[in-house]
Amino acid sequence: LHLTDKPPETRQPLDGIDLASSGERRALADAVAGIPALGWVPTRGGLFAFARVEGCRDSARLAIDLLERAHVVTIPGAAFGSSGEGYLRLSYGYADAGELADAGDRLRRFFADWR
Helix, strand or coil: EEEECHHHHHHHHCEEEEECHHHHHHHHHHHHHHCCCCCCCCCCCCCEEEEEEECCCCHHHHHHHHHHHHHHEEHHHEEEHHHHHEEEECCCCCCHHHHHHHHHHHHHHHHHHCC
C-alpha cells in the first residue's frame, strides 16, 4: 500500500524495523477492519498483507481503479497466480502509521462506492 503523492527520495531505509511489533502493521489492520469488503488476518511479521476482496473477480482491474481513483498502489492478487484472484497485496513496510491511516481513509471512501 503506497500513496502516490510522496516522493520516494523522502523515504528512509528499513534498517532497524521491528516487524514483530510493527505499528505500521497495526495501522493497516485497523484500516482494513473498518472496510467491510476487505478481509485480512494480520501475521506476526512481514511487510505485506494479502487481503481478500469480497466480490472481486478481476483484481488487476481493481488495482488500476484504486490507483486512478484513490491514488493508492496495490498489487493484484492474480499476479501471484490464479488462486490469488480476488485478493490484493498491500505493503505496509515502506510507509509510516500516519500514511497508512491516510491510505486507509482513501480505501474506505473508494470501497464505500465500489460495485
